[in-house]
Amino acid sequence: MRLLISASLLAAVLGAGAASAQDIAAGERSWNKCRACHQLGETAKNGVGPQLNGLFGRVSGTVEGYSYSTANKNAxxxxxxAVFAEYIKDPKAKIPGTKMVFAGIKNEKEIGDxxxxxxxxxxxxxKQ
Structure with missing residues (x-):
């Protein structure tokens, strides 16, 4: 009986983890909302927005060669x-004065992806 309960508990835990896993393919589809202004990859360049290679761990307003708003540089x-999730929901609320014109992504799962x-x-x- 104890083994059956342990197996059931393990299955529940593993199932919960799988259900909350991020979907990179879905994230790539979501990226299509960003592509009009941003680039990624080995040939990425700054455009309307800065290139986003190595975004996580980077300080806002620091991509070389991109002309940021004062608000973004000073943020x-x-x-x-967590910061990205808050920002992408409503860029102008997170950094008032940013020149990023984007309505935001409100869905938590989509943001995670x-x-x-x-x-x-x-x-x-x-790609790492």
Missing amino acids: AITWDD LTAFLKQFGKDGK
């Missing part, structure tokens, strides 16, 4: 999962 936030997709790209644009 001095370090991009991590997009985060997982972006995290694949190192500073050099190579």
Whole structure:
């Protein structure tokens, strides 16, 4: 009986983990909302928005060669999962005065998937 309960508990825990796993393919589809202004990958360049290679761990307003708003340069936030999630929901609320014109992504699962997709790209644009 104890073994049956332990097996059931393990299955429940593993199932919960799988259900909350991020979907990189879904994140790539979500990335299509960003592509009009941002680039990723080994050939990424700044466009309407800065290239996003190596975003996580980077300080806001620091991509070389990109002309940031004063608000973004002065925000001095370090991009991590929580900060990105808050920002991407409503960029103008997180950094008032940003020149990023985007309505935001409100769905938590979509944000998680997009985060997982972006995290694949190192500073050099190579998938890690």
